[in-house]
Amino acid sequence: MTNVAVINYGPKSDYAAMLPELAGRLHVFSHHELANTExxxxxxxxxxxxxxxxAELRxxxxxxxxxxxxxxxxNEYDLERAARIREDLKIPGQSSGSALSFRDKAVMKEVxxxxxxxxxFARLETIVDLTDFIAAHAYPVVVKPVKQGGSRDISVLRGAEDLLEFSRRHWREDLMxxxxxxxxxxxxxxxxxxGYRFVASSRYVRSCLGVFSGQNNGSIQLHPEDAFARRLEDFFDRVLEAFDTPEVSAYHLEVFHTPDDELVLCEIASRVGGDRIPALTRLTYGVDLHGSWLRQSCGLPVDPPPAAAPAQVHxxxxxxPQGRPVRAPRRPPFPWVRRYEVNDKLAPGAVAQNSTSFLCFVIVGGRDLAQVEQRLLQAEAWLMEHLEEVPTS
Structure with missing residues (x-):
């Protein structure tokens, strides 16, 4: 009989709705309190x-x-633990070696x-490893933990002053x-x-690292018939050729497009992309990334991905967060705004902690990347103009 263990992170996950056939056979351990668990x-x-x-012990x-x-x-941070349990309990699914290759960014790049x-790239054991790398490859360089996500704890060193400032921080044993x-x-x-393949490509509006210098961020979908979208999909397939991949999985790949027209891997994860990516995918394609991944992981059927090209992309x-007490404005007054949400849990005066930090966000639709980008920038300008200062008494 089917019996399913779940290690959950998402605060809004609804497994009873996602896996209704198995609800009475789910054993759920959750990082956040969930509704609809009866x-x-x-x-x-x-x-x-x-x-x-x-959770692992239980x-x-x-x-x-x-x-x-x-x-x-x-949850990306549970992939290795889940793989270890599967192997020990003889449960099919992603192996420990596969999980490590998608989690450890140094192993990932080697593969x-x-x-x-x-x-x-290089792993760092001491500051000398860092200075040797800079001597060999020059500035700028990026220093980051090998298993962190969401652009957390990343440093871009552009010169000797940045290096000196970085040297004042507590050294970590997990850096590259x-x-x-x-x-x-x-x-x-x-x-x-x-029998199932869904692949969609997008471009970040700005660098994910821009949040640490105050740049608003987001992403824009490419139309699937765009030639560059097809090029990205081919690159994705070539990346996966190097990895031990589970029979069922979700993937989030990040790729640089250099001034020399070369595609260069940044990172790939064997999980659903974060931030607004699932919402954009539902709006454009009607595909629930989490539901499609997790249902098929449990042997349950899903609707096939759409065969027809979408009418719009998003x-x-x-x-x-502005680092000062401000209130997000009302919904932008544009007909092409599909969704607007304010982060009512944000503390006054908060600053961005990672690439998913937000005061508010907007989702817009349009016929292609160019129109969507123009509309996003128009909505951004309106929102920034209408931020309200909050008296601090």
């Missing part, structure tokens, strides 16, 4: 679930009473460079350095399974 076989809210081993204990047939997670270009690659960044988002843009 029908589950087992549910526990576990504070700091992704950081503590409780899943192993429960498996002694009734073996699990599937184990799923929506990927078999089939596609990557930036030069890589060349800074010039050019816009694109992302490819996909779900692949036997883009999103997030207004960053």
């Amino acid at each position: 029908s589950f076989a087992h549910y526990e809210y576990v504070p700091d679930c992704e950081f503590v081993p409780y 899943i192993r204990q429960l498996a002694e009473e009734q073996p699990f047939t599937h184990l799923i997670t929506d 990927a460079r078999r089939t596609v270009p990557t930036a030069e 350095v890589e060349e800074f690659v010039q050019g816009p960044m694109y992302h490819v988002d996909a779900v692949l399974a036997p 883009g999103s843009l997030s207004i960053l």
Whole structure:
């Protein structure tokens, strides 16, 4: 009998709606408190679930009473743990080696460079490893943890002063350095399974690292019939040729397009893209990335991806926290705005902590990337003009 363990992160995940056929056989351990859990076989809210081993211990204990047939997670930081449990309990799915190759950015680049270009990189044990790399490859360079996400804890060193400033920080044991690659960044988002293939390409409005210098960020979908979208999809396929991939998986690939017209791998993850990517995908293609991935991971059917080209594509843009007490304005007064949301949980005066930080965000539609970008910039200008200062008394 089907018996499913779930390690959840998303605060809005609704597994009863996503997996209704299996609701009474779900054993869910969640980083955030969830609604609509009454029908589950087992549910526990576990504070700091992704950081503590409780869920892994309990899943192993429960498996002694009734073996699990599937184990799923929506969280990148749980992919290795989930793979380890699967291997120990003989549950099919992504292996530990595969999970590591998509999680550890140094391993990832070692694997990927078999089939596609990557930036030069090195692991860092000491500051001398960093200075040696700079001597060999010159500034600018990017220093980041090998298993972090959302542009967290990334430093761009553009010269000797940046290096000195970086040397004042607490040293970490999980760092790597890589060349800074010039050019816009694109992302490819996909779900692949036997008999199922969905792939969509987008371009970031600005660099994901721009949030740390106050740049609002977001992404814009390419029309699937765009020649560059097809080129990105081909690059994605070549990347995956280098990896041990599970039978069913979601992917989020980030790619630089250099001034020399070369595509260079930034990163690839075996999970659904974050931020507004799932919402944009639903609006344009009617595809639920999480639902398609997790249902097929449990052996459940899904509707095939659309065969016809979409009538519109979409883009999103997030207004960053301003570092001062401000209130987000009302919805922008444009007919092509498809969605507008204000972050009512943001503390007054907050600053951007990572690439997903936002004061508010807007989603717009249009016939192609150029029109969507023009509309996003128009909405951004209106929102920035209408931010309201909040008295601090």
